[in-house]
Amino acid sequence: MLRSLIAACLLMLSCSFAAQAQDRTIQDVLQEHAEIISQSSRRTIGPAIDAIAGSGLPAAQDVLQAWQARDMWQRTSDGLFFKAERIDSSTYDLIDFATGESVGAATKDDLEQLKPNSGIRAMIGAALVQFQLNAPDPDLRREALLAIQRNGEAAHLAPLRASIEGETDPAIKTLKETAERLLTISYDPDDAARVEAIEGFKGSLSLDARAALNPVISTKILPAEGLSEAANVKRELRAGSRDLSVEAAYDLLVSAGVIETQPSVSERKAALETHVENGAVAGVPLADLNTQEARDRAYAALAQEGFVPAFDPNFTMEAAVTGVSFVEVYDEPSQAVTGAAEGTLASINRAVGLNQFFDLSLDGLSLASIYFLAAIGLAITFGVMGVINMAHGEFIMMGAYTGYVVQQIVPDYTVSILLAIPLAFAVTFAAGVAMERLIIRWLYNRPLETLLATFGVSIALQQLAKNIFGTQARPLTSPGWLDGALSFNDVVSISYIRIAIFILALIFLGVFLFIMKKTRLGLETRAVTQNPRMAASMGINPDKVNMLTFGLGSGIAGIAGVAIGLYAKVTSELGSDYIVQSFMTVVVGGVGNIWGTLLGATMIGFLQKGIEWFNPSNTLAAQTYMIVFIIIFIQFRPKGIIALKGRAAGD
């Protein structure tokens, strides 16, 4: 059934061969070209492969595959070709190509293996592509297209073009058309066709398009003299300019034979070393040779006596290359093609730049979400209550480790994450309440002491985590449905986990606003922080409110820990990596205002990504510059982006 379908396809495509194909077997075709096949030479084999591929016979693909895999053997007795399967070291089972059935065994002495070299195998491979391109199974067709995209060659162009018309699947058809245009750019001998194909990619974001276009505009730099008229010149260059250093220009001239090379410093030194006589070189004592001038003098003396190649002490590379004009020449001879390619690449770069900006914005947004998550607990404890908790980072870490422990017990990742979130909240809530009761409440209005006391807690918790979980990073695995990324095109993409963190940050913002604005606890918290005495006299228990508020802030840190743990590795230092940035976020945003924290996180996130974009290899520098920027920013807005105004701000 399969065979006949292929046959039908081939019949439709290669009608010129159809008539002959009626009564011929594949063995006939092989026998027609038996001589060159057994000769197995790359130069002459072409017609044989073409004949087999073009025979339109169902067995053609089999033959080619077997040949390529070195499974095709020739029986010496009658010169017939078979596919052979090894039975034991000396006997092989012969299979007829046309029927696919065994025709009996033969000893190795009777057979001769066809050993196509790599060049021939590649040619066979190219011939095979047309079969795969027309395979009835769409997956096979996609695979073939992928293979072409990965290693396209000129030979693919014709079968690919031929296969487009008969393609029924519209998606694959589009793929084929794109692949065809890419191949056209690289291999079509007709310049007009190439220009057309090139211009078709204007504004495209495809990586393949860029990969196909870049070789088209590859250039080399040559001295302008003696350049052929036909050369496709990109531009003229001067030595010492940004794109052509003096050294490079000098090397070019030397390799072009325009000027003679001068012995370099090290060559001259080596020459001096070989001509040491009686503690002196050409009469200059060795001890004096510790300056370049003295060495030059000695070398000149040697040169005069003809021992070494002459060296002009006035020689400089600059002088040698001044006045010589250079040109940058395209490797591609056709000006029309390179012009089109430059234009298209420029438009592609514009589109890519725009999309990179979007991608960077998404990155910035997700970084901002992480900072926001890390800082939102602080926005409560520090921003609302004014308590500076250096152990906040360790609460984040505790949340992450809670997630890790839950995953050790509950193997299903989805369930374990859903369990870990409330559990992390509970654990860190309890820790926060304990810390508030035991330490912080004795130190209200003494923020500097609070800072140091909570720092003590912080180092104790960090070491404790090290003692329990060890120093190596523990994984917190996200559920399968969070794997992968949402990609909009070749440039813009965002991983699902970042989207989840972003959504989580939004949820947190909502929860925070709800608690602060709509619940009794929020009302009481605001009352207690604004005027504790008045609140107490109205029947609010400030102790309880402080305890719960601090617990809430800490609990949120725990949940943030689970989210950050999914994104980063869980270590005992997880918290301290975020603590300074979190404080910065709250301070930059403006203390006591959640929108400020949001803005602060957004600003810091985008800023960091923006700085990284300028210097992508160096995230350390990006962080450095960002902090410096924040320090300067605080000069101009000491109270943050959203500052409380008037008397409420206090002085």
Place this chain on the structure above:
Amino acid sequence: MSNTGTLLEVSGISVSFDGFKAINNLSFAIGPAEMRAIIGPNGAGKTTFMDIVTGKTKPDEGKVLWGELSRNLIGMNEAKIARAGIGRKFQRPTVFEDQTVFENLLMAVKNDRNPLKVLFFRPKFKDLAKVEELAAEIGLSDQLERKSGELSHGQKQWLEIGMLLAQDPKLLLVDEPAAGMTLGEREHTTDILKEAAKTRAVVVVEHDMEFVRRLDCKVTVLHEGSVLAEGSLDHVTQNQDVIDVYLGR
């Protein structure tokens, strides 16, 4: 108004906090050796007025002109204004409680305030004499080596007035000096202020009418951030607007 000219002229200042106008187009002037009492109900802007003159609060508009050269004080920082000759006493006594009375006074005595000069400062005879003299005036001669945190409330008030005098300012802004004092202490405070007003301008913000009466000076009534009435105490207390403001309308 004194005929020797004006020392401080506040003209057309306004300041609002979140829409609340604490000072509304206030104009006011005081001569070089004059005692002035400022009274007014709560929220009249008395303390805000002092904040503006001493540089703690920046007004939204208006000018504060100072001295013979009529220098504008707006935009100068607190320390510069203090060095220009404006001393301030706060409502609640604020002295350096961890330091002795002597240290408090010595810190206030008029001398170069430059950090390096302060670092190599060694009290000269005249500085010590000045401290002794002030201590005697405020009745703390026996307490010089005590930590000021241990003083009674009234003593702290005096110490602060002493520190104010030690700065030798041309203008003293005194915020409720008599708050929390016994009758005897009040009389003493009145004497100190009256003595000071002989050589410099003194502005006293006070709630207590008895105390104001004892000061026996011109009175300015502030209400809702601007001047309501001005004149002798008897004069202003007969003013119908003032009566309305104080007794309700």
Place this chain on the structure above:
Amino acid sequence: MTMFKKNPSLMVFIALLAIFTLAVTFMSEAYGTGALSTSFVKTLGKTLCLALVAIAMDLVWGYTGILSLGHFAFFGLGGYMIGMWLMYARTEIIVIESMANAPIPPTPSEISDAIGTQIFGVVGSSDFPLIWSFAHSFWAQIALVVLVPGLLALVFGWLAFRSRVTGVYLSILTQAMTLALSLYLFQNDSGLRGNNGLSGLQNLPGADAISQDNISIWFFWASAFALLLTYLIAAFIVSGKFGSVIRGIRDDEARVRFLGYSVEGFKLFVFTLTAVIAAIGGALYYPQAGIINPAEIAPIASIYLAVWVAIGGRGRIYGAVIGAAFVSLVSTYFTGGQAPDISLGFYTIKWVDWWLVFLGLSFVLVTLFAPKGIGGLFDLITDRMSPNRHGVPLGPDKGSLREEEAEK
């Protein structure tokens, strides 16, 4: 002098330091019985440097009320500055020695290239960055020990104090500065060998013939002398009117302003001066430690510095010295692995693992229950009493003394 009158502890301190220095000298391997190993002498010398930087911290925090979390960065910068010269000069000697056997004597530029390759090979470079321009000159680098941290403190302090950032905000800002500096130094292209830092600093250039036994005791003397000087300077600063003003700033800076003192100027002066003191401490410390890398500068080190001062008792100079010496020596003992493990039967407490937990918690306890720190113990001897203020601190500002810390 009022300085001695006001600080009766000053004479005691000078005497104790002198006795200690002599005792260590006579027990050292170089000049005495050898009861103290050279490495322990180095530890003691380093401890003196830490006490020195703790005094700087006490001046800035205990006396001026600025909880700076950046002074250890200045300490580290001082170490880097002297380290650059040590490393350059020593590498230069090694390079010249190794090139002496070459058939042709090397030119200056060849020597310089070879030194660059030696020093910067680890970060894949061989060129001297601009900041090494003065590394060949001992005196220039000594000047930079003071100038670089001093200028950084001056600029940073000017920015921060000018905009009236105070309290915890200032602490966070200084912490951010420290983090920025350490992250910057962690980069390979910072010009200071990235996270490799500078090493081999214990080898003084040209002193190969002198044994480390002697060098260690010299550095010990230098550290003791520097500590003495710092102590005297600190005592001088806090005893006079300047001390009055900065303590006033600590407790109530608005009041100081209304007295006509430029609070910003005083803060800047103290901040910069203490930064310079810290840098000098660092310049003495790291040649004894032998290596400096950016991790030394990380914000946590500066917090530890504050912890030492708090444990020793802030607002008194000897408190800082005691705190730094006590905590760092005890930490060395427990984390060095010499402390015996405690077996509980079901679990063995290894001090290496549990020391930090213990330290952290004990620090919480000190803050809560013994604000005077170890220094408070001396009050028992000297009958110093704290005022009873019913829990009210001595001023409205965040850095003001607590009643327990104050003297009646």
